[in-house]
Each structure stands twice: as structure tokens, then as C-alpha cells.
Amino acid sequence: MAGVAERFFATFKLDAAKQQALLRLRLRLLRRQFEREPGQMVGFIVFLVIFGPLVLLVATASGFAYVAAPDPWPVQVMGIVLSVLWLIWIVLPLLAFRTNEGLDLSRLLVYPLRTRDWVASTLLGTLFDGPSYVTLPFFLAMLVGWFDQPLLLIVVLPAIFVAYLLMMAAGQLVLTASMGLLRSRRFRDLSIVVFSLLGSSCYFINRGVEAWARAAGAAELSQIEPLNFLRWLPPGACAQAVASASAGNWGGALLWLGYATAWLAVLLWVWWKLLLRMTTGATTWSAPALAPKKVQQKRTSAGDAIAALGFAWLPPFARAVLAKEIKSIWRVPQRRIALLQSVLAPFVLVIAIFFGEMDALSRLPEWTALGLPAIMLFAAWGLSTNMLGMESRGLTTLLLTPAPRWQLLLGKGLAYSLMAFVPTAIYAAVLSIIAGSSLILFGLLAGAGTALAVIAVNMVASVYYPFPFDENRTTRQRSGGGCATGVVQVVFVPPVMAVAAAPTVLPMVLGVWWKLPLVTTLGTLLGLVYAAVLFTALARYAGQVLTMREAEVLAAASLER
């Protein structure tokens, strides 16, 4: 085995020792990714359990299509599969860049590596990356699918091989070309938000695809032959070669294979040149050239404006924290997700009401009024969980100041209330006008009370059970915080929230149930007063506890372990 490897390296004039060292480094970094963060291993296993069978299922289905589908569908499916895999190879490394240090080639810039060694080690390294494991079952399905046609395998085998090389080359080229962008903070922020909103957007994508499929009609869809377009793309050309061969056009098959190989040569050449340029000039990932500094204009941020206009009555410490918190929620991508979800949630409710199966319009006021507290509950919960830990590195600064601690919590709590309330209030006002019902506005008031109660509970939870949060990481929180913290946050806090929030919602629910508007009106207003009192009282209590537990809170929320 060692002899084979040495012959391989010698054939391509590669430095065997460096290749082995680089390969070992790549494997070690991959392994450390899981060792350093055991939570990632759990996530990986969950991912495998969910997506592993899915990949195998789709690969098996594609295998059946190659064997049993009527012409021209076997080659059409092959074209689709290869093109999708090609896209996965391009996109996945970009998404995994932050978590897999092995993908960051710039770290090797300081060492005396020849470009050929760099190219070879990178290509060999991809054999251990995620996309390889996704690709393998699909390639196996292709081989099994055409196994009974030995003559055709003469084209299928090189087509798969070229397609695989094309995937590796295209993925690495895009990764290398985007390295500067990938290393930027803005890309990291954007990828966090996009990733997290993918789940929320599935609902809309699903609706869109359904609508398009209905409009197009099944008969029309079956007439589409995607390979007519895909064959001009590199992996599609490989499938077209198989299509030509299966139609007996061997010359055409050879031409299409040649076309795909030409693509491969171009991609490799561009990638090679790019690497060469980097090793000699380091231009792609270097910082932009220094320009003369311009004194920037001072701008008043939204947080400052809101705090100055609407909350002038607040004590100055609470007002400053409120303004700071609004800025943080918007600027820290993981926290922005909670805000965006609180904006999206009422929108989903509206879509569900208007486009769902239920007889919506006639029951719009009741459904909306009952739905709003639930929306506000989840919005406030998402925004206020671990409110001290979410300060990240700034928590030390906050706790070094002599500001009364209850005012810190008051400012933070009001910022979350505002963020949960404003988007919902806009939707509620619009729906209230459409339905011509004031019940929706009472739903909004009940929702505001719910939000205050939820935030009040989280204030207390945060001073007893904070956990670390690193705003420079891609995940919403780092694993850790201890078993007790996890149990409390997951098992105990939700029921306490439900109990605390019940008096704000029950009067409205009972009023709607019994059809007694007076119960709804008076009960909701009393519920709101109760929530405001609870909010203030728990802010005071949590503030007192925080004053005595600052060192413990800092230790629990510390990023340094």
C-alpha cells in the first residue's frame, strides 16, 4: 500500500512527506472539530440519523430510475443527480468554512509549499470531506444501474470519474476564489442569519413550489427534458455522453466527454493560476489596500433614537442599556435571528389564516386574538433567554460599572418587550382594520402582558443559570453551561413561564369562550397590570440577586474555559 502511494506521488512529482503531513493535518483538524466541541458530534450524529437515510433513499431511488424508468428518463435523472451533486460540492465547503479549519488554505501560506503539492493535497483532502460521503451512494447507484450494459459502462465509468474531478475542482476553485470573502466578518454574519432562516423559509418555498406545480400541470411537467439545458454545464455534459452512447451515438459520447474534460482542464488551470497568484502575491485574502482615513460621520442609531424619544422617563442607566440592547439585537447575527423570527411569526399566522384550509375570514378575530399571545410568548422567549450570557464579552464591562443592577435588567427587559411587541402590533393593527374587530387589539394587549411575564421569568433564570454565548461563532450558543443549566432552561423554565403568563391570557380566552366581552376587556387590562407589576418586581429581585452573584454569573457565562 505504501509502495503504491509512493509510486503515485513520484508519478506526479509530489513531495511524499509533505503530502502525508498535509493529509494527516487535514484528518486531525476534522477529528478535533468534534473532540473540542462534543456538542458538534451530537449534532453530526443527529444529522447522520436524519439525512443519512434520506441520502441513501434518494440514491436508491435514482438507481431504480436508471434500471426501470422509461427512456429518456434514466439519463435525465443522471444529469439532474450529477448537476445537484456539483452544486453541493460548490456550496457545502463555503458553508462549512467556518467550522472546518482544514478548508482554510491561507493558513498554509507561510510554509514553503509548491503549488503542485498544494493542489494535490487539497484534492486528496476532499476525499474525507462531507460531499464525498454524499456523492458515493449516488455513484454506486449509477454503476449498479448500468451494470447490466457492459458496453455502456465504457462511457459511464469515465463519465463518473470526470464528473467527480469536476466536482472537486469546481468546489475548490470557488472556495479559493471566495477565501477573502469567507474570512470576512460580514460573510460570517450573513451565513448565520441565512442558515437559521432556511427553516422558516421552507414553509414559503413549499407553498411556492406547490403553486407552481399546480399551475404547470403534471402532463406539461413530464414533457420537460432537463438534460437539454444541463448538458451545457460540466456535469451535465458527462450525463449527455452517457445519453449519446445509450442512443448508439458513440462519436457524440466521445465529443461530450471531451467537452466535460475541457471544462475540467479550464477549471483546474484557473484554480492553479489562482493558487499561484496567492502564493506569490497573497492578493485574494489580503486586506484591501490602505486608503487615507476619512473621518466618518456620526450617526444616531435606531437604538439611541428610540431610547431618547420613547423612554426619556426611564432612569439613565436603564435607558442606556435599552439603547445598547436594541443595537446588539440588530447587530449580533444570532440575536437578529430571534428578532427576524418575531417579525416572521405573525406573517406566517396571516398566511395560514388567509391561505389555509380553515374557513378563515369568518373566524379571523378569534383566531388572531388567540394566536397573538402565543406569538409574543415565543418572540419574547427567544429574545430574552440567557439575557446576561448574551452580553458575551461585554458582560464583564457591564458588571464593572456601578449602575444599579435592577436598572440593567429593566433596560434589557424593556428592549426585548419592544422588539417582540412592535412587529406584532403592526400586523395586529392591519388585521384589526381588515376584520373590523377590536378583539384583535385585546389579543395584542394580552400578548404584551405575556411577553412581560416571560421576560420577567427569564430575568430571574438568567441570574441563576446563565450560560456562555460567543457572538463570533456560527451557532447561537456554545455548548456548555452545565447539565443543571440545561435542565433548568429546558425543563423548569417553560412551565414557570406558562404559569406566570396564564393570568394575562386566560381572561381573554374565557371571554371568547363564554362570549362575554366584559370578561375579555376587563380581564385583559387587569392581566396587563399584573404583568407590569410582575416585571418590575422580578427586575428588582433579580437585580438584588445579581449584585450578590456577579462573580458566579461571570464565571458561568465566561467564554474562557
Add this chain to the structure above:
Amino acid sequence: MPAVEAIQLTRTFGPKIAVDHLDLAVDEGEFYGFLGPNGAGKSTTIKMLVGLLRPTAGQARIAGIDMWQQPLQAKQLIGVLPEGLALYERLTAREFVRFVGVMYGLSTEDAARRTDELLDLMDLDADADKLIVDYSQGMRKKTALAAAIIHAPRVLFLDEPFEGVDAISGRAIRNVLQRLRARGATIFFSSHILEVVERLCTRIGVITQGRLVAQGTMAELRTLAQTGEHGTLEEIFLRTVGATEEGLLEEGGRRLSWLE
């Protein structure tokens, strides 16, 4: 009354004693340098003195106020440049320094005016409206220092203020510290850059393995370490922590045989 006082201050982490019954007093207006090898307990001591880490035993006092009995009153008197800087990375430098000013009780207008002056002094005005997350290490350090002094604290604690800072930024920071001291502030700082400590400090304490092994002015330390009247702080430091130059060379030579 000392500006900073540690009485039998102790901190353990499991079986490890990080700070061991430390007694220390820094008078008002002093520029006190706190030295020690890596892991000696410098940062742990500073954290206990400023209320970030609860001592296992002992007391920490700022101008006579017990940090752990009356934390808010004690914190009103101090400014801190903590280890790791503890910045809000998604605020701009202007927003951050202004926020800290208000949190120390300055009016919004006062905080804004002082912020502008400090950022100008630190040569950060051109980048003052950029997010801190996009700053270099030197810019971060200057931002954290601006935030630490915006309320003109009576006692300033600085943990490695010159680490990772270029010569220009280092000069700017030194100038600010000297101005503060001229106004009567007490400065307590730890650093590995011995020549800066030697140049700035009126008194120096050396800690190793959690214990204060030497303390005094440069002249007193020279006598204590028997380095002669021209002994440098580096020589004093190496002797007081028990590391001789010969020993270091011998150890290095033994381990790196290929450099023979």
C-alpha cells in the same frame, strides 16, 4: 488610607492555589507595577480586587471600601482595563465609550463630549463609527482604555495594557497614564514589558506562585535582589522569581541539542 488594599487575599481553583494569602497596599497617587511570570496569579489578583472573581478568603478594598461588601460603591471609584478587554464587539467605539460613560453616572452630554475627546486623543476618531469587531488589537486596547478612564477614576487597574500594541499606540497610552497620574489617580498595572514598568512605575511588586515575593521602589528592589546600583528590572525580576540567566541557558541548551 491605601487606595488599593489586599488583606490575606486567597483564591484556589480545586487543589491549585492561584493566590496565596496576599497582603498588598498601594497608596493614593502611586503608579504600581505588578509583575510575575505566566500563571503567577497577576490577573487572578486583579480580578479579585475589581470584583470580577470572588476570593476564597481575604479582603479587597478600594479607598477603604470593601469590594465584596459594597461592590457598587467600590466600583464607582475604579476604572478597569480587564484581561481580554471585555468589549461589546458589535458597538462602535464611540457608542461603546459613551455607553460606559453613562453607566458610570455621567450625563449623556458629558459622556458624548468626553468620548469625542478621548477618541481624538487615542487617534481613533477616524474609525470611531466602525464596529469594534472590525478593529485591530491596538485599536481595541485604546478603545478599552478610553472606556476605563472616561469617568476619571480614582484608581485605574490595567491588565497588560501594552500587550499587542504598536509603538505609536503604546506611546499614546503611556501619555494618557502619565496625565492621569499627574491628576492624582492611582494606577495599578500588570505587564510583561519590563522596560515600560521600569520607566513608569514608582513602586513594583513581584508575584510568583500566588505569593508576593518582592515589593518596593527600583532602588529598594535592587538592594533586595543584590543586583548592584545599575541592575535592570529584568535582572531583578529573574532573581526574585528564582530564574537565573545561566540556568535558562543551560536548560535551553539541554533541550535543543541540534542548536549546539
